[in-house]
Amino acid sequence: MKKLVSVLIFVSGFISANVMADPLDFPHIVTTGYGEVTAKPDMAEFSVKVLETALTAEQAKQAVDKVVDKYLSGLKKAGVKAENIHSSNLYLAPQYHYPKDGKPELTGYRANRTVNVVVNDLPKLNNYLDLALKDGINQVNNIQLKVKEEAKFKRQARMAAIRDANNKAKSLAKGFDMKLGKVWQISYNAPNTQPVVMRPMALDMRKESNSYQDSSLVIRDRVDVIYKLKN
Incomplete structure (x- = not known):
């Protein structure tokens, strides 16, 4: 009887644990495909905060x-x-002065509220931030640039990852003088898309606020695949 030889080729430095959970007793190739798509942000989310301190809680509120x-x-x-x-x-939180000797002294109260805004018309982002400055908002927590059709770009990145896995498997099989068989197992865990995050800043940002126009969002995906091999 012809002895069965197991062939295992690692294409990436990391293969997900669930793909290799059980040892395989047939010739195979394990590949990891990567794909990425670059998109121009067309929407944003930002968060601003107003902080006020006063002698009484009611005044701060x-x-x-x-x-x-x-x-x-x-x-x-x-x-x-x-x-x-x-x-x-x-x-709302009380504010205290702590002398070296003696009891803490109540000096006033600090109040704050946060406002989160979704911007579907990206060119108007600066207008909304300028409005915040004009109306007395004194802190910007973050600005996240995103894309509206995120699902479409995710599909494109996923298909690119699949093509990458297939191309690697075909090239490796050919290089080892073997024929590529059918897919035996696919392992997929969709990565989370990371939005472009502008740095937190105080509302002194007229030079900073235009930098989003040159930003781009990279959407990545990966897939782990096990292919059978034919002699």
């Missing part, structure tokens, strides 16, 4: 609510739909 209400009204007038604006509840 009123100061924060006044700024947030004005900003929300301005966003709606600028055409941002209500479902694309989300404001957090008020966070």
Whole structure:
């Protein structure tokens, strides 16, 4: 009887554990295919915060609510739909002075609220940030640049990964004078797309806020495949 020889070729430095969980007793090739697509961002999400400190809790609350209400009204007038604006509840905390000797002394209260905005018309992003500055918002937490048709770009990256796995398997089989058989197992875990994140900043950013125009979003995917080999 002809002795069966197992052929295992690692194409990448890492093969997912579930692909190699059980030893295979037939000739095979294990490949990992990678694919990526570059997309130009056409939408954004950003988060801004207003912080106020006052002698009393009520004063701090009123100061924060006044700024947030004005900003929300301005966003709606600028055409941002209500479902694309989300404001957090008020966070209020007492502020103390701690002398070296003696008990802590209450000095006032700090209040803050956060507003998250989805921007579907990317060229208007700067307008909404300028509006925040004008209305008294004093902190930008982050700006994330994204694409609306993310699913389409993910499919393109996935197909590129599949083609990469196939091409590697064909090349390896040919190089070892063997014939590539059918696919025996596919292992796939969709990676999360990472948006382009602009650095957090205070609202002194007129030179910084245009940098998103030159940004690009890279969407990546991978697939692990086991192919049978024929002698």
